[in-house]
Amino acid sequence: MGTIKRRAFLKTAAWACPFLAAGGGTFLRAQQKKEEPGLTVLKDKCTGCGDCVKVCPVEAIALKNGKAVIDNGECIECDACIEECPTEAILYKKDLEKSRTENTGRTEPAKKVDDQPALFDPKFDNAGVWIMTGTFADGSTSSESIRFVGTAASGVIKAAQSNEEQGSYKIDGTLVEIRLPDGSIAKGRVASGDRLEGTLPDGGGKWRAERKR
DSSP states (O other): OOHHHHHHHHHHHHHHHHHHHHTOHHHHHHHHTTSOOSEEEOTTTOOOOOHHHHHOTTOOEEEETTEEEEOTTTOOOOSHHHHHOTTOOEEEGGGHHHHHHHHHSSOOOOOOGGGOOOSOOOOOOOOSOEEEEEEETTSOEEEEEEEEEEOSSEEEEEETTTOOEEEEEEEETTEEEEEOTTSOEEEEEEEETTEEEEEOGGGOEEEEEEEOO
16 A cells, blocks of 8 residues: 555544444534644753654654654544653644643643743752662663762762762753763753653663652
8 A cells, every 4th residue: 555545544444433433423513613623842841862753653853953743634543643752742733722721720821832931940859868760661761869979960870889980960950961981872851840851862771850758
């Protein structure tokens, strides 16, 4: 099946089957017209890991300037990218208002998709001991107690017990880069003042760092 025919088939199947099965296609289509269609990417949460690009069945997602961009003309809204995204950076446009309200406690005037405000503005605090956990592609996990030694912008990572250097970190706003001992870079984000999270290099899995209380 050609690429164009395959996309047309998938788009038709993705929308028509649930409507017909429910017996309410006409009503649901009328409801959808009231909502802004398509998906969007929250630029402040996207780390450019490329996981969404890999799982999209119709090649509707590309990386541009280190961020995922969705072509809603090709997208069949199968939700594969939403489920795969490690930082929850992809959502339906119609859910943007709900997301803003839940995270700010009030409704804000709508802005352009590419100019959405950050859902949070955490201040990274590198004091104390953190637990760094890696969840690898094969399902295995590994945890280690560490310390971030430096400023909120950059520094080194040391083992909490031995004080042995384990790598380094850079933080720019909510974006995080961790240089691992082998020189590879793990990217992620500041989820809160007590939590960092992201993806391991080359699709190796996911990582998180949580401050020990």
